[in-house]
Amino acid sequence: MRAEIIAVGSELLTPSRVDTNSLYVTQQLNSIGVEVFRKYVVGDRLEEICSSLELALQASDIVILMGGLGPTRDDLTRDAVAASLRLELRLDPVLLQSLESRFARAGLRMAENNRLQAMVPEGAATLENPFGTAPGIFLQPSGKLLFLLPGPPSELRPMIMHHVLPAICRLKTPRPRFTRLLKIGSEFESRVDEKISPIYAEYPEIEVTILASAGIIELFFLWKGEPEAGQAVSQLEELTRRIRGQLGHSVFTDQDESLEMVLGEMLRGRRQTVATAESCTGGLIGKMLTEVPGSSDYYLGGVVSYSNDLKLSFLSVDPDALRQYGAVSEPVARQMAEGIRERTRADFGISLTGIAGPGGATTDKPVGLVFMAISSKSGTACRRVQLRGDRETIRIRAARLLIDWLRRVLLEEGS
Amino acid sequence: MRAEIIAVGSELLTPSRVDTNSLYVTQQLNSIGVEVFRKYVVGDRLEEICSSLELALQASDIVILMGGLGPTRDDLTRDAVAASLRLELRLDPVLLQSLESRFARAGLRMAENNRLQAMVPEGAATLENPFGTAPGIFLQPSGKLLFLLPGPPSELRPMIMHHVLPAICRLKTPRPRFTRLLKIGSEFESRVDEKISPIYAEYPEIEVTILASAGIIELFFLWKGEPEAGQAVSQLEELTRRIRGQLGHSVFTDQDESLEMVLGEMLRGRRQTVATAESCTGGLIGKMLTEVPGSSDYYLGGVVSYSNDLKLSFLSVDPDALRQYGAVSEPVARQMAEGIRERTRADFGISLTGIAGPGGATTDKPVGLVFMAISSKSGTACRRVQLRGDRETIRIRAARLLIDWLRRVLLEEGS
Numbered sequence: 001m002r003a004e005i006i007a008v009g010s011e012l013l014t015p016s017r018v019d020t021n022s023l024y025v026t027q028q029l030n031s032i033g034v035e036v037f038r039k040y041v042v043g044d045r046l047e048e049i050c051s052s053l054e055l056a057l058q059a060s061d062i063v064i065l066m067g068g069l070g071p072t073r074d075d076l077t078r079d080a081v082a083a084s085l086r087l088e089l090r091l092d093p094v095l096l097q098s099l100e101s102r103f104a105r106a107g108l109r110m111a112e113n114n115r116l117q118a119m120v121p122e123g124a125a126t127l128e129n130p131f132g133t134a135p136g137i138f139l140q141p142s143g144k145l146l147f148l149l150p151g152p153p154s155e156l157r158p159m160i161m162h163h164v165l166p167a168i169c170r171l172k173t174p175r176p177r178f179t180r181l182l183k184i185g186s187e188f189e190s191r192v193d194e195k196i197s198p199i200y201a202e203y204p205e206i207e208v209t210i211l212a213s214a215g216i217i218e219l220f221f222l223w224k225g226e227p228e229a230g231q232a233v234s235q236l237e238e239l240t241r242r243i244r245g246q247l248g249h250s251v252f253t254d255q256d257e258s259l260e261m262v263l264g265e266m267l268r269g270r271r272q273t274v275a276t277a278e279s280c281t282g283g284l285i286g287k288m289l290t291e292v293p294g295s296s297d298y299y300l301g302g303v304v305s306y307s308n309d310l311k312l313s314f315l316s317v318d319p320d321a322l323r324q325y326g327a328v329s330e331p332v333a334r335q336m337a338e339g340i341r342e343r344t345r346a347d348f349g350i351s352l353t354g355i356a357g358p359g360g361a362t363t364d365k366p367v368g369l370v371f372m373a374i375s376s377k378s379g380t381a382c383r384r385v386q387l388r389g390d391r392e393t394i395r396i397r398a399a400r401l402l403i404d405w406l407r408r409v410l411l412e413e414g415s
Numbered sequence: 416m417r418a419e420i421i422a423v424g425s426e427l428l429t430p431s432r433v434d435t436n437s438l439y440v441t442q443q444l445n446s447i448g449v450e451v452f453r454k455y456v457v458g459d460r461l462e463e464i465c466s467s468l469e470l471a472l473q474a475s476d477i478v479i480l481m482g483g484l485g486p487t488r489d490d491l492t493r494d495a496v497a498a499s500l501r502l503e504l505r506l507d508p509v510l511l512q513s514l515e516s517r518f519a520r521a522g523l524r525m526a527e528n529n530r531l532q533a534m535v536p537e538g539a540a541t542l543e544n545p546f547g548t549a550p551g552i553f554l555q556p557s558g559k560l561l562f563l564l565p566g567p568p569s570e571l572r573p574m575i576m577h578h579v580l581p582a583i584c585r586l587k588t589p590r591p592r593f594t595r596l597l598k599i600g601s602e603f604e605s606r607v608d609e610k611i612s613p614i615y616a617e618y619p620e621i622e623v624t625i626l627a628s629a630g631i632i633e634l635f636f637l638w639k640g641e642p643e644a645g646q647a648v649s650q651l652e653e654l655t656r657r658i659r660g661q662l663g664h665s666v667f668t669d670q671d672e673s674l675e676m677v678l679g680e681m682l683r684g685r686r687q688t689v690a691t692a693e694s695c696t697g698g699l700i701g702k703m704l705t706e707v708p709g710s711s712d713y714y715l716g717g718v719v720s721y722s723n724d725l726k727l728s729f730l731s732v733d734p735d736a737l738r739q740y741g742a743v744s745e746p747v748a749r750q751m752a753e754g755i756r757e758r759t760r761a762d763f764g765i766s767l768t769g770i771a772g773p774g775g776a777t778t779d780k781p782v783g784l785v786f787m788a789i790s791s792k793s794g795t796a797c798r799r800v801q802l803r804g805d806r807e808t809i810r811i812r813a814a815r816l817l818i819d820w821l822r823r824v825l826l827e828e829g830s
Contacts, residue, residue, distance in 0.1 A: 011626040011635065013451050015442035016671075018433045027430035036428050038463050041454040044624060048453050048474070055470055059463070072608045072625055111609045131804055133605075152628070154804040211431045218431060276719065278698070282705025283691075286698025286719040293773055293806060295697075301721035303729070304691065304701040310716040310759060314729065344725060358708055391708060 001172055002037045003029050004056035008068035008077050009151060010043035021066050021156055028160050032169060033177035034062060044068060049080035057084075057144050062168060067151030069134035071113040077148055078119055078137070085141050087121040095126055099133055127163040131155045136163060145171060178223035178232035180240045183216060184250045185259055185404030192217055192250075196243050203239050214393060215400035216259060219243070249411055252404065259400060260292050263407045267298035270414070274406065275346035276302030277315055277336035279327060279353035280370070285399045300344045305336065315339030326365070328353050330382045333371035337382075341375045348409075349375040352402050356391045368394050372402045374409055381409075416587055417452045418444050419471035423483035423492050424566060425458035436481050436571055443575050447584060448592045449477060459483060464495035472499075472559050477583060482566030484549035486528040492563055493534055493552070500556050502536040510541055510550060517548065542578040546570045551578060560586060593638035593647035595655045598631060599665045600674055600819030607632055607665075611658050618654050629808060630815035631674060634658070664826050667819065674815065675707050678822045682713035685829070689821065690761035691717030692730055692751040694742060694768035695785070700814045715759045720751065730754030741780070743768050745797045748786035752797075756790045763824075764790040767817050771806045783809050787817045789824055796824075 005026070007019040019041050026036045037060055042048040049068070056063045068077030082089045096118035103110040117134050120126055127136030127147075132155040137148040147164050149156050184192060189212035196219075200208045205225035211218045221240060223232040244251050252262045267274060276285045276299075283304045289295055303314040308327055311317040316339045321331040333353050341349025354370030361367045368387040373380055385401060387394045420441070422434040434456050441451045452475055457463040464483070471478045483492030497504045511533040518525040532549050535541055542551030542562075547570040552563040562579050564571050599607060604627040611634075615623045620640030626633045636655060638647040659666050667677045682689060691700045691714075698719045704710055718729040723742055726732040731754045736746040748768050756764025769785030776782045783802040788795055800816060802809045 009626065010622075010624040011633065013441065013454065014635075015438050015445060018435065018438065020433065023430050023433065026428065030430060037458060037460070038467065039428065039456040043452060045452070051470060051474060052453065055466060059466060070625075071605045073612065074622075074624055111605045113605055113609060113612075154808040157805075209426070209429060211429070213431065220429070275725075276698075278701075280705075281702070282710075282714075283693070283698030283701025283717070283719065286693075286721070287696070287702050290695075290697025290719075290721060291807070293771075296721055299697075299721050301719040301725040301729075302698070303718055304698065304705075304716040306701070306705065306711055306714055306716035307759075310690075313758065314716075314718070343728065344722075392706070 001034045001062065001168075002060040003034050003062035003064065004038045004040070004060045005036060006040045006042060006049070006052050006056060006063065006065045007151075008042055008044065008049055008065060010045075010074070012041045012067075013043050021151065021153060024153070024157060025064055025066070025160060028165060029062075029168075030177070030179075032165055034168060044074040044076055046076050046080050046083065049076060050084045053080060053084050057141060057146065060144070061172065062145045062147075064147045064149065064164065066149050066156060069117065069136075069148060069150045071111065071116050071133065075116070078116075078121065081137070081139070081146070081148060082121045085121065085139070087123065089119045090122055091115070092118050092120045092126065095120065095135060102133065127159055129155050129159060131158060138163070138167065140171075176227050176229065178229070178236060180221040180236045181254060181256065182219040182221075182240060182243060182247075182251050183253045183259070184219070184247060185216060185252050185407065186401055187217055187247075187250050189217055192219075192247070195246055199242050199246060200239060203235060206235060206239055214396040215404075249408055252407060258291070259403055259407070260288050260295075263403055263410070264289070264292045264295055264298060266407065266410045266414075270410070272347040272410075273298050273300050273344075274348040274350060275300045275340045275344040277340035277349065277351040278302065278304050279306060279311070279336070279351075280356040281352050281395050281399050282306060284395055285350070285352065285402060288399055288403065300346050302340055302344070311336065314343070316342070328355055328365055328369060328371060330371050330373075330384065333373040334375070334380050334382050337373035337375035338380055347376060348406060350402055350406055351375075352398055354394070354398055356394045356398075358391060370394070370398045370401075372398070372405065374402075374406055376409070378413075416449045416477065416583075417475040418449050418477035418479065419453045419455070419475045420451060421455045421457060421464070421467050421471060421478065421480045422566075423457055423459065423464055423480060425460075425489070427456045427482075428458050436566065436568060439568070439572060440479060440481070440575060443580060444477075444583075445592060447580055449583060450592070459489040459491055461491050461495050461498065464491060465499045468495060468499050472556060472561065475559075476587065477560045477562075479562045479564065479579070481564050481571060484532065484551075484563060484565045486526065486531050486548065490531070493531075493536065496552070496554070496561070496563060497536045500536065500554070502538065504534045505537055506530070507533050507535045507541065510535065514548060542574060544570050544574060546573060553578070553582065555586075591642050591644065591647075593644070593651055595636040595651045596669060596671065597634040597636075597655060597658060597662075597666050598668045598674070599634070599662060600631060600667050600822065601816055602632055602662075602665050604632055607634075607662065610661050614657050614661060615654060618650060621650060621654055629811040630819075664823055667822060673706070674818055674822065675703050675710075678818055678825070679704070679707045679710055679713060681822065681825045681829075685825070687762040687825075688713050688715050689763040689765060690715045690755045690759040692755035692764065692766040693717065693719050694721060694726070694751070694766075695771040696767050696810050696814050697721055699810055700765070700767065700817060703814055703818065715761050717755055717759070726751065730758070743770055743780055743784060743786060745786050745788075745799065748788040749790070749795050749797050752788035752790035753795055762791060763821060765817055765821055766790075767813055769809070769813055771809045771813075773806060785809070785813045785816075787813070787820065789817075789821055791824070793828075
């Protein structure tokens with residue numbers, strides 16, 4: 001089963017925007033055995049939307065068009081689909097009413113423009129969008145499945161889950177797809193590959209894909225042999241077990257969950273708490289930990305001690321240590337972790353101070369130098385790391401390294 | 416002048432890879448007045464490479480194919496181009512020799528596979544690749560310009576600069592490109608469009624694109640009329656001036672800069688400082704403010720008071736207020752802003768407390784309810800907003816609303 005994805009929006013053709021929606025859509029389609037054969041990005045122009053749509057419908061079974069369903073003059077997806085399929089656009093009175101009452105509930109007057117969003121190609125089904133005003137549209141031209149979905153990720157994602165996947169599973173019988181996943185923290189991609197390639201070379205029927213992004217490595221395993229469940233599952237189990245054996249505690253999950261979720265579950269299970277003292281990450285570690293719903297069970301909060309004054313007043317860092325060693329130093333990292341632990345009475349105080357760049361470097365403290373510390377009842381440990389990349393990369397990698405380090409500390413304590 | 420870009424490689428169709436090469440290519444093409452009308456991502460399959468190439472050549476003047484020029488069996492770009500244009504592939508003896516001597520210089524024996532990289536469609540020119548073994552290929556089918564380039568960025572980028580741009584400038588006369596940009600905070604897309612569409616309707620020669628993402632709206636203006644600099648510039652100036660007049664302080668910049676950069680420049684110019692007290696955003700506001708290099712000039716840091724205890728101990732929130740009104744309430748938001756300002760002696764204390772969901776809602780406090788406050792020497796103001804979307808969207812929107820609110824407060828103080 002083949003799918004193609006078309007992202008619509010002139011902004012996606014500028015030098016600073018990428019289409020990231022298609023990544024989520026691909027992941028979800030893959031999970032039910034549908035493969036993505038081609039992706040397009042087109043601007044808000046009828047011509048390219050139409051010709052891309054026509055090529056996609058010709059080549060594949062499933063076509064997903066994202067974006068261009070808004071209420072403005074440059075939202076052309078509805079028109080393009082109507083033109084390509086030679087269908088008329090009609091005002092859907094039920095949809096119009098639901099739009100109007102949506103605005104009324106929010107205490108707003110509906111703009112005249114929004115009436116456009118109630119226009120639907122004849123014969124199409126509409127797909128409810130609880131998080132926005134643009135409903136989705138579903139058509140079946142010549143037995144193909146065509147979905148029109150809104151572009152904002154918060155609207156698109158629930159609609160993929162609640163409308164697109166169920167419709168595909170109902171109407172097509174996907175080929176079973178056997179996969180496994182391992183996620184790894186604090187390792188280098190080439191190092192991981194070097195360690196595991198002799199193992200996976202023994203499994204020619206399993207395709208292994210290695211993806212590295214900002215401190216996390218993901219290994220995808222896909223069964224390419226005969227679609228025979230017994231053999232596929234046992235081979236995948238065996239390979240991933242051997243690779244876990246080789247990589248040890250570096251593997252933090254074999255599920256589709258983030259590092260922060262894994263750490264959170266460990267803390268919750270142990271009824272332990274953590275608090276953060278961040279300098280160069282400016283709040284990023286707290287932000288990551290609190291991406292997990294329910295993180296208040298184990299994350300108490302913390303201090304962003306971006307200025308030295310806050311390191312003194314909120315974290316009781318010794319002014320002499322600051323003067324003598326500087327803010328980016330082992331003694332200060334240690335005192336930050338200890339300070340936040342004492343002040344919040346958390347089980348773990350974790351801290352990070354470094355030079356994210358591009359400015360701020362000195363001869364003995366280059367951009368990318370980071371000190372991180374973990375303080376607990378067993379004492380305080382500190383690590384010095386030297387990271388590469390731009391400001392954003394350094395900050396994300398540093399935060400992930402610290403979060404993964406705490407996970408390993410918990411693992412070792414637990415064992 | 417229109418260009419289309421085709422990225423080849425099955426790995427680019429996985430859920431965790433994006434084609435970023437096309438961003439650089441777009442930027443370079445735009446710089447000489449060439450617009451990108453469509454982008455494709457296709458796997459290592461002859462069929463999709465061919466059909467995408469044929470559509471692109473039909474629709475545009477310039478086509479850039481990236482990737483699939485390596486020496487392995489799944490590198491099919493050469494074959495696809497030969498098949499689509501009905502050309503034969505021939506071994507280029509000069510190219511073969513240069514490949515062989517390249518390997519010899521590195522002290523390596525050339526693998527048999529690499530001979531494939533010396534195969535060139537008849538009539539094509541080869542483009543030197545000093546940083547890799549895959550040469551580029553240049554063809555002019557029916558007066559169109561077709562470039563085949565290697566995928567690795569370190570090889571692609573120099574070839575764009577040294578071969579592609581010069582060839583385009585030599586063979587086509589690029590059309591100058593006139594654009595403007597406005598960025599807007601704290602507004603709804605449909606509301607903005609309603610306000611400005613009567614204005615831009617008077618300028619049929621300017622294409623207006625509206626893009627909304629997580630609390631920021633961007634307006635792109637592109638001159639579509641005759642390439643006459645005087646007229647283009649004066650019309651663009653007039654339209655953007657009128658739209659700024661209509662939208663007032665909502666417009667935060669006409670440059671390619673973020674809201675956080677604009678706020679940062681304002682604070683730096685006034686020699687004022689800000690500190691944050693965050694609850695449901697968990698550090699996100701601090702993270703956003705510190706994305707700007709040099710933000711330590713005006714951002715002191717703050718407290719992530721995720722637990723109530725930290726609201727009491729770090730921010731001196733009144734325990735009675737917490738008990739009586741709850742953590743998500745106007746009195747607590749006010750006290751958080753005042754507390755962080757007092758403790759840090761910042762000019763502005765800003766705070767945010769809310770229910771990001773999906774859990775934590777009560778009958779009178781639904782998911783998306785957020786209180787934010789700004790405290791300064793002139794007093795403390797508080798706003799209550801009700802946001803929609805998932806946890807991530809609510810957190811980003813809330814953070815942006817508060818940052819934009821502070822920008823407006825500074826604007827009003829300044830005027």
